[in-house]
Amino acid sequence: MDPINGGQARIMNSWLRRWLFTTYHKDIGLLYFVTSLWFGFIGSILALLIRTQLSVPGNTLLSPGSYDQAVTMHGLIMILWFLSPLAIGLANYFVPTQIGAADLALPRLNALGYWLYLAGGLMAALGFFMPGGNANSGWTSYAPLSSAQYSPGPGPTFAFAGLILLAVSITLGSVNFLLTIAYLRAPGMTFSKMPMFTWFIAFTMLQMLLAFPTLISALLMLMADRVIGTFYFTSSSGGALLWDQLFWFFGHPEVYVVLLPAFGVVAEILPVFSGRHLAERKVILGATALIVVPLSYLVWTHHMFITGINLSTQEVYSVSTLIISLPFDLIILAFIGTMTRGRISLKTPMLFAIGSILLFIIGGITGVFLSSFVLDVVFRGTYYVVAHFHYVMVGAAIFGLIGGIYYWLPKMTGRMYNERVGKVHFVLSFIGFNLLYFPMFFLIDMPRRYSTYPADAGWTGLNQLATVGAFIFALAQIGLVYNLVSTVRSGPIAPPNPWGAETLEWTSPVSEQPVSTGRDDNRMGGSGLWDSPLRAVLPIGTPHQNIGSSTGPILGMGAGGMPGGGTKGDYAHGAEHQSSRPVSLGLAAVVSVLGIGLLQYWYGLPVLFLGGAILAWTLVGWARDDLHGRFSIDELLGQRWPFHETVKLKLGMWIFLTTEVVVFGSILGSYLFIRSQVPYWPAPGSIHDIPLGLTNTLVLLTSSLTVVVAVHAIREGNQRLLLAGLCSTFILGAVFMGIKGSEWYQLFHLENAFNFTAGLPASVYYFTTGLHGAHVLAGMLVTLYLIKRTLNGGFSKENHFAVENFGLYWHFVDILWVFIFPLFYLI
Amino acid sequence: MLGVYLATVPPTVGIWSSLFNLYNVFGAIAAILVISYLVYNVVKYRRREGHDEAVEERGEEKVNWRKVLFTLAITSSVLFVVELQTFNSVPLIVPPQSSDPLNIGVVGHQWSWTFVYPNGDRLVGNLTVPAGRVVILNITSTDVTHSFAITGLDVAVDANAGRYNSLWFTAPDAGSTYTIRCKELCGVGHAFMTAKMTVVDQATFNAWIQSTGGKPGS
Ligand code: HEM
Ligand SMILES: [Cu+2]
Ligand SMILES: [Cu+2]
DSSP: OOHHHHHHHHHHOOOOOHHHBOHHHHHHHHHHHHHHHHHHHHHHHHHHHHHTTTTTTTSSSSSSSHHHHHHHHHHHHHIIIIIHHHHHHHHHHHHHHTTSSSOOOOOOHHHHHHHHHHHHHHHHGGGHHHHHHEEEOOTTTOOOSSSTTTTTHHHHHHHHHHHHHHHHHHHHHHHHHHHHHHHHOOOOOGGSSSHHHEEEEEEEEEEEEEHHHHHHHHHHHHHHHHHHHTTTTTTTTTHHHHHHHHHHHHHHHHHHHHHHHHHHHHHHHHHHHSSSSSSTTHHHHHIIIIIHHHHGGGGGGGGOOOOOOOHHHHHHHHHHHHHHHHHHHHHHHHHHHHHHTSSEEEOOHHHHHHHHHHHHHHHHHHHHHHHHHTTTHHHEEEEEHHHHHIIIIIIIIIHHHHHHHHHHHHHSBBBOHHHHHHHHHHOOOOOOOHHHHHGGOOTTTTTTOOOOOOOOSSOOHHHHHHHHHHHHHHHHHHHHHHHHHHHHHHOOOOOOOTTTOOSSSGSOOOOOSOOOOOOOBBBBOOOTTTTSTTTTOOOOTOTTSSSOOOSOOOOOOTTOOOOOOTTGGGGGGGGBBBBBBHHHHHHHHHHHHHHHHTTTTHHHHHHHHHHHHHHHHHHHHHHHHHTOOOOOOOOOTTTTSOOHHHHHHHHHHHHHHHHHHHHHHHHHHHHHHHHHHHHHOOOTTTSSSSHHHHHHHHHHHHHHHHHHHHHHHHHHHOOHHHHHHHHHHHHHHHHHHHHHHHHHHHHHSSOOOTTTTTTTHHHHHHHHHHHHHHHHHHHHHHHHHHHHHHHOOOSSSOOOOHHHHHHHHHHHHHHHHHHHIIIIOOO | HHHHHTTTHHHHHHHHHHHHHHHHHHHHHHHHHHHHHHHHHHHBBBBOOOOOSOEEEEEEEEEHHHHHHHHHHHHHHHHHHHHHHHHHGGGGTSSOSSOOOEEEEEEEEEEEEEEEOOTSSSSSSEEETTSSSOOOEEEEEEESEEEHHHHHHHHEEOOOOOEEEEEEEHHHHHHHEEEEEEOOOOOOTTGGEEEEEEEEEEHHHHHHHHHHTTTTOO
């Protein structure tokens, strides 16, 4: 064999392995970063199509159908596949380094998050190529326009399924980040010293944790409507309003989800480039933690002022919306105050940060206008709203994040970007942006999502200004692309801490390799550089080296691991740090969603089965990896300090269960909403067999007892009793599922078949008990794994956190049933 | 002169635009103040060439509570004033007590508006109302969600299947016409889901409604 080609093939192979199988936070950060920019590019093309279409009245460049798809997917892609993931990319790269952690708490989960994000995005994009096109009901996907009746075809199904994958990815990510920030901070990195970017990512993750599960529930119900014909959102008994409520309960916190990371970036950049400390740091943190985060769940109805909700509801939500603008007021004034008496250096990152603040001022003030439910009668559904939220989402959020890209580029690449190009990029972006969106504040009578407009409406001039602005703004982004490419290729070598920043990430080496801390507990050194009163300026010059040691073993792999900070191309050595399971789960997701979307064709079902098979194969593989210790970095890095490992993993489980509570909270809330709207409901006992249901409840509750026995057994080190407990739990679970199955079977064969499409009561019953059943089934699979591991002697008095965590999960599933049973059988 | 002008402004427009003006005044002042503060800081404290950069004073980390409370006080009083005026503008949404309102049903469907008169007449795409009278529209939909808006009268409300929402207005001038639009994406015809509203005097209205077979609205 040709040795050169062979060598190249090997390099290629290791390159592929690195990017497909990596679980290392910096690599995943880069993957998110690059992928989100690509989605941003797709979203921008759609935006330019929209603006071109609206440049002249009566334009026929896009048909109304294509226009609706363009608007819908532009919104979805920009918010969910570009803006948030860009922030997650930066967070992946810099949060661990800012707090001195070697990686995120659960690296494989992090990789899985990325692959689900990509899988979802691919499915959403695929919708464009389906007969009938992509989703076309607006990014808000209002029902019943988004139902199978009004948006038929596989395209919208792909898009909604893609959204579910994305929402799952984000939920997993939020569990992971919260766990990391809670437990993996280096010694001495107290909350009061934690960098602002990390703080704001923590807030963002907290918001995601409570908001996205609602979206998951809503989308699952929508998919059930579309695929198996339930009636959640298609009934005229409040279906449309139910969607509004669920969507905006997610949707309003989501606007802070996109905004807060940018605030975090701005809060890093401002002090560094003003040569001062951040003013009123405690006020900023306090205002965000105490007002923005909690109150964001109590303002969603301001999106529904003209849906016909009653007056007092409008008044309450109008006031709560005003209250939430107060903390932003404090934050902005603190940001500006930071510059006072500073020595402001107007480098590109600072320019974008200042731009972000300035544009947020306009976006925020117009938000106050929108909070007036009387003014909103006219604003709602017009270009005024479009102008407002672009000032916030593009102006504040994207400008801030671009500032972050310039700020951290020298750290990510080790090279310096071109300052002049950066400045031109900023100036053109700023001019283009304002030309694009400011005119829209005057289009108060032009409804949004109009595919075209007549010449006599008087909207032409303003639309043309906006279109010119759009092209200037788009062309300006060539500056960003140029700077990214040329910096990586040929930028001059950057000093290790070019801005004289004080945060920890600037002391870590520029390296694409996982590096070790050389400490048992995988924390970056504890020398307390940030400990001095002013978090003293780091000794410039040294930071290309890790603070601890860059030659120690990797990430808890122990001696004999990969040489830290090794040369490029060595990556294959880090095989223990790689896992093929996350990408394989992503593939399973893609194939399954393909199958679901294509169920109307004969080949849909086989494809779905194939997806299921890949899923099963991967899960078995993942379990075997664990049984054989193949993925050998400790998943919770630094388990030894200062808590007992179980405590931490339990926290992870609790955070996860919080999302589950929100998922089922939304679903049971929907049930109550529907009951309040529907005039007729079958009397208790008339359809469901109460004694049978009661028996099943007892079966499930008994299984909680057997789990308690199992957990207690292994706490005492009694493996036999553990095995007995687990086996009985499995059997009781199976009995529960068996009874459930026979109930469903009987209902289906009633005289008036009570099946999926038998009306709202049936829809709600099957969906809720079905999802609960799926949770029981998942629990049973985990039990199997635990049984196998017990047989292998995998648990002991000291090492049994998996059992403890499973116990929590199982109790949750049982308690859930205690709520479901009376709601569906007794009242 | 001014009196004549005011008399012909529809009441809903009067309420909405004076509220909007109030918000604009406070909004513009706030924006100008805060943005000037920002720009002033940037210009004043910009690092100059040749300026001594060596020693940098990084400033205090202490919270200036007085400043915080002052900011909160100012902002909340402004917000209080404008919100109070919003609450006073509720008559835009709530129909006035009128001895003699004209009730008309509106049904939205993909992609047109049907108007149902008290006499049972159904007209597609054309709404005729008498000048100077309180008109109450009861709006619903037979399919997806639409949003009914009359451009130039500053009124709007959603049209949902299985549910009636209402709005009211009075159009002062006979002979004027308005465009009705849909403000909620409702499918490919969304941009074309318009209707025309014609204002006629009460006598013409009565004659017209009789000619279409029914008796004048009650
Ligand atoms: C100062 C704080 C803010 C206030 C008082 C505010 C208020 C409002 C109100 C009342 C609406 C509803 C308009 C309507 O129903 O027609 C709205 C819409 C919207 N806002 Fe904000 N907002 C604020 C900040 C933000 C932020 C920070 C973001 C994003 C990061 C944002 C994004 C949006 C979006 C996307 C919509 C459009 C929803 C739709 O599709 O109808 N807003 N805002
Ligand atoms: Cu909102
Ligand atoms: Cu419409």
